[in-house]
Structure formats: C-alpha cells, structure tokens
Amino acid sequence: MARVCWLCEKEVAKGTPLKDDQVLSTIREGKKKLGILKGNELVVCDEHLEAYRGKRKSFEKKLVLYATFAVIVAIGFPLLPLLLGGGFQLEMICFSFILAVMILALSILNYVPALEGAPQERQRAGRAVALEPKATEGKPARKTAAKPAAPKPAAAPKRKKGGR
Numbered sequence: 001m002a003r004v005c006w007l008c009e010k011e012v013a014k015g016t017p018l019k020d021d022q023v024l025s026t027i028r029e030g031k032k033k034l035g036i037l038k039g040n041e042l043v044v045c046d047e048h049l050e051a052y053r054g055k056r057k058s059f060e061k062k063l064v065l066y067a068t069f070a071v072i073v074a075i076g077f078p079l080l081p082l083l084l085g086g087g088f089q090l091e092m093i094c095f096s097f098i099l100a101v102m103i104l105a106l107s108i109l110n111y112v113p114a115l116e117g118a119p120q121e122r123q124r125a126g127r128a129v130a131l132e133p134k135a136t137e138g139k140p141a142r143k144t145a146a147k148p149a150a151p152k153p154a155a156a157p158k159r160k161k162g163g164r
C-alpha cells in the first residue's frame with residue numbers, strides 16, 4: 001500500500017496520517033463501487049503540513065459559515081410568507097429544507113479531513129484554537145468573582161472575526 005500525500009498527491013516515505021472519518025470512508029465506499037479505489041494510505045507530508053493546517057483552518061471557518069447559512073435558510077424561508085402576511089406553506093418548508101441540505105453538501109465539496117490523533121478541541125469548528133479549553137470549561141465559580149465577565153467580551157469579537 002502506497003503512502004500518498006493528501007495535498008501534493010505524491011508518494012512519500014513518511015507523513016502525518018489523516019483521520020479516517022465518516023466523510024473519508026463514505027468517499028472511499030463510493031470509489032470502491034466505481035472501481036477507482038486506489039487503496040493508498042493518505043497522509044500529509046512534512047513539507048505540506050503548514051499548508052494543510054491553513055487549508056483545514058479555512059475549511060473549519062467555512063463550515064461554520066455554511067452551517068449558519070443553512071440554519072438561516074431552513075428557518076428563515078418558511079417564516080418569510082408569514083412576515084409577508086400569508087400562512088405557512090408546506091412547499092416552502094420542503095424547499096428550504098432541501099436547500100439547506102444542499103448548502104451543507106456544498107461545504108463537503110472542499111472537504112479537508114482532520115489529522116489522526118488531533119485533539120478533540122480542534123474538532124469543535126469555529127472555536128479559536130488559541131483559546132484554552134480549560135479556561136472556558138474549567139472552574140468558573142472561583143474565578144468569576146475576581147474577574148467578572150472579563151473573558152466573555154474578549155472571546156465574543158474573536159469568534160465573530162473568525163466567522164467572516
């Protein structure tokens with residue numbers, strides 16, 4: 001089994017393996033059925049690790065954007081006739097649901113898989129990697145007295161910037 005870099009598609013001696021997640025295994029299943037499965041081990045070579053990280057980051061940001069857009073479409077479109085003075089329309093609900101699914105499917109088109117052994121924190125798309133998970137989830141009771149609501153306004157604009 002050849003080891004192939006996911007980014008440059010060249011055979012490499014070593015690299016960081018990609019995590020075999022749902023999307024990748026679905027793609028593999030599809031290729032198997034089409035008979036075009038190469039059966040290579042997908043890695044990211046050291047040379048392209050930095051480029052990969054940038055891609056993955058922008059994908060995570062895009063995914064949040066797409067998901068937000070899909071939710072707005074799924075909820076907003078059925079409400080639109082109501083705002084215009086009409087009643088609920090079943091066709092509109094079906095249409096907006098299909099549209100939302102299509103938007104999510106679009107985001108898969110430029111899918112960038114995660115690396116094997118990546119910490120779970122990185123999987124939570126949208127959350128800045130720089131933020132320490134301990135600071136947000138740790139012990140809020142003691143530190144809130146000393147710094148009331150200080151971390152929250154600092155975190156909020158960061159998240160907004162990342163979204164855009």
Ligand SMILES: [Zn+2]
Pocket residue numbers: 005006007008009010044045047048
């Ligand atoms: Zn490479």
